[in-house]
Amino acid sequence: MAHSASINPDVTQSECEVISKRKVGAYHHLTLAAPAIAEHAKPGNFLAISIGDMKSSMLLRRSFAIYQTVPRGPFGGTVEIIVAPHGPGSTWITQRAPHEKLDVVGPLGNAFKIPKDPVRALLVGGGYGSAPLFALAETLRQKNSRVEMAIGAATADRIFAPVEGKRSVHSLMIATEDGSSGAKGRVTDLFDNSLSAIDIVYACGPMGMLRALTEIGARAGVLVQCAVEESMACGVGLCMTCVLPVQDKDGVIKMLRSCIEGPIFDGSAVQWDAIGTIPPGTYGAHR
Ligand SMILES: Cc1cc2nc3c(=O)[nH]c(=O)nc-3n(C[C@H](O)[C@H](O)[C@H](O)COP(=O)(O)OP(=O)(O)OC[C@H]3O[C@@H](n4cnc5c(N)ncnc54)[C@H](O)[C@@H]3O)c2cc1C
Numbered sequence: 001m002a003h004s005a006s007i008n009p010d011v012t013q014s015e016c017e018v019i020s021k022r023k024v025g026a027y028h029h030l031t032l033a034a035p036a037i038a039e040h041a042k043p044g045n046f047l048a049i050s051i052g053d054m055k056s057s058m059l060l061r062r063s064f065a066i067y068q069t070v071p072r073g074p075f076g077g078t079v080e081i082i083v084a085p086h087g088p089g090s091t092w093i094t095q096r097a098p099h100e101k102l103d104v105v106g107p108l109g110n111a112f113k114i115p116k117d118p119v120r121a122l123l124v125g126g127g128y129g130s131a132p133l134f135a136l137a138e139t140l141r142q143k144n145s146r147v148e149m150a151i152g153a154a155t156a157d158r159i160f161a162p163v164e165g166k167r168s169v170h171s172l173m174i175a176t177e178d179g180s181s182g183a184k185g186r187v188t189d190l191f192d193n194s195l196s197a198i199d200i201v202y203a204c205g206p207m208g209m210l211r212a213l214t215e216i217g218a219r220a221g222v223l224v225q226c227a228v229e230e231s232m233a234c235g236v237g238l239c240m241t242c243v244l245p246v247q248d249k250d251g252v253i254k255m256l257r258s259c260i261e262g263p264i265f266d267g268s269a270v271q272w273d274a275i276g277t278i279p280p281g282t283y284g285a286h287r
């Protein structure tokens with residue numbers, strides 16, 4: 001199978017000291033000393049973090065979106081992540097204390113594409129999926145774009161919207177499924193499942209949300225850049241665990257690696273119905 005993309009050229013593997021850790025609602029906010037990663041990371045990139053010590057049975061790295069980077073400072077440069085304790089690997093990370101070290105590979109993956117001219121952008125985050133959108137908002141605002149953000153989650157403690165992040169957007173809408181914060185319902189209900197006065201949508205969150213936003217964007221003729229969260233094993237392009245069917249500009253469906261060609265894809269190119277399968281006619285697939 002031919003692949004045009006290769007691993008992020010700025011990637012490094014390093015032992016990163018945990019500088020701080022604090023609880024934010026249902027999540028844990030970790031700051032890591034990671035000068036090389038902080039220098040090169042772009043909004044949308046992610047990290048792959050090793051779990052446990054040399055004797056650990058958890059062999060696979062776990063992936064986390066980069067929330068913020070500070071390229072300089074007392075620690076030479078820091079990277080921040082927002083972790084939801086989910087299974088054993090993510091829970092282990094949330095149990096690390098300051099001064100402990102993590103084995104980190106990053107920055108990985110592609111980045112959100114930034115239009116050259118100012119745009120009216122809508123950024124949509126589901127749960128911790130809002131984390132990488134705040135750095136994106138900053139970048140867009142530096143280009144004089146108007147940035148609206150909408151965040152949805154099941155409950156209020158799963159809405160990640162830090163005070164400093166709110167300053168980087170022109171407006172912030174919140175929806176929770178139980179109504180404990182903002183409007184009651186799904187994040188897509190906030191704009192009545194339609195888009196007006198928006199040039200581009202950036203989205204990060206569960207696959208169902210990304211798919212719904214892609215459909216809304218298609219009806220409005222608006223491009224939706226989706227940061228997908230496909231299960232990953234190696235995180236560096238070798239194992240093909242993270243592939244999903246994506247149509248290229250010639251209409252050919254290819255199984256692309258979300259850790260290398262992604263995690264950010266044009267939502268209209270992703271074959272959402274066929275995720276988890278190899279659709280008939282896929283390039284390179286055997287009959
Ligand atoms: C690009 C990307 C960015 C992510 N960003 C964040 C983030 O910012 N914050 C956060 O809390 N989580 C994030 N995740 C999800 C996080 O990687 C998983 O929750 C974590 O790997 C689960 O590991 P576990 O051992 O806790 O759970 P288990 O369910 O026991 O994991 C078992 C195996 O399945 C894989 N796996 C399970 N769930 C996921 C998942 N949702 N995505 C990818 N692989 C999975 C793990 O890599 C592991 O190898 C991201 C995932 C990807 C792919």
Ligand code: FES
Nearest residue numbers: 235237239240259
């Ligand atoms: S996770 Fe191994 S190729 Fe993407």
